[in-house]
C-alpha cells in the first residue's frame with residue numbers, strides 16, 4: 533500500500549531577508565523539509581524570531597522562497613497564481629486581522645464577494661459561518677470589530693478564513709492574546725471544526741502545552757531550522773535539549789497542579 537501524498541510539502545525551503553543598513557542578511561527559514569498530511573493538525577512551536585511566521589507566509593505566497601520547493605495539493609506554489617492560491621487557503625491572523633471599518637458580516641463576506649458570489653448567497657453563508665463559530669447571528673452580524681471582545685474577534689477571524697470553503701487553514705498565533713478560559717474554549721471549538729470540516733491545519737503557537745493539547749503533530753523551530761517533528765508522544769522521547777526544555781514547563785506545571793489541585797474544581 534502506498535501512503536497518500538502530503539497535502540502540503542516543504543522540501544529544503546530557504547528564505548533570507550535583507551538585514552538592512554549593510555547588516556548581514558537574516559536567514560529566517562533554513563533548509564526546512566516538512567510534510568503535512570491531509571486532515572492533519574500540525575502545530576509549529578518555537579521562540580520569537582525562529583521563522584514560524586515566515587514559513588506560514590511562504591505557504592500561501594505572501595512571500596516567495598529563495599530556495600527549495602513548496603507544494604500545496606500537489607502543485608508547486610510558484611506555478612499557481614498567488615491570489616487564487618490564497619483563496620484556497622484560509623488564514624487566521626494573531627489579532628483577527630479584521631477590517632475595522634467593516635461590520636462582522638462584511639468582514640466574513642469579503643472573499644465570497646471578491647469571488648462574485650451573489651449578495652443573497654453571501655448573507656446566507658455569513659449566517660451559516662456565524663453558527664459554525666458559535667456567535668449569535670442577530671447579536672453580532674452588524675457590529676464593528678471594535679465592539680467585540682478579543683475572543684469574539686478571533687471567532688470572526690476563523691469564520692472569515694472559512695468563508696470560501698478552503699481545505700487548508702493557516703493560523704498565526706490565533707489564540708495567543710486571549711485569557712486562558714477563552715483560549716481553551718476557542719482552541720477546543722476550532723479543533724472540533726477542523727474535524728467536522730475535514731480541514732488540514734497549520735497553527736503557530738509559542739505555547740507547547742497548547743500544541744500538545746490541540747495538534748496531531750508538532751514541528752519545533754529554532755533559528756530558522758526545523759529541530760524536531762512528531763506526535764506529542766514522539767517528541768516526548770526526543771533527546772534534543774531544546775525540545776526537552778520546551779516540554780519541561782508544561783510537564784512540571786501538570787505535576788504541580790496535580791498536587792495542588794487534587795480534585796477537579798469544575799462544576
Ligand SMILES: Nc1ncnc2c1ncn2[C@@H]1O[C@H](COP(=O)(O)OP(=O)(O)OP(=O)(O)O)[C@@H](O)[C@H]1O
Nearest residue numbers: 549550558560578579580581582583584585586587
Ligand atoms: N519582512 C522582513 N524583513 C526583514 N526581516 C524579516 C522579515 N520578516 C521576518 N524577518 C526576520 O526573520 C526572522 C524570522 O521571523 P519570523 O517572523 O518568521 O519569526 P517568528 O518565529 O514568527 O517570530 P514571532 O514568534 O516573534 O512572531 C526574524 O529574525 C525576523 O526579524
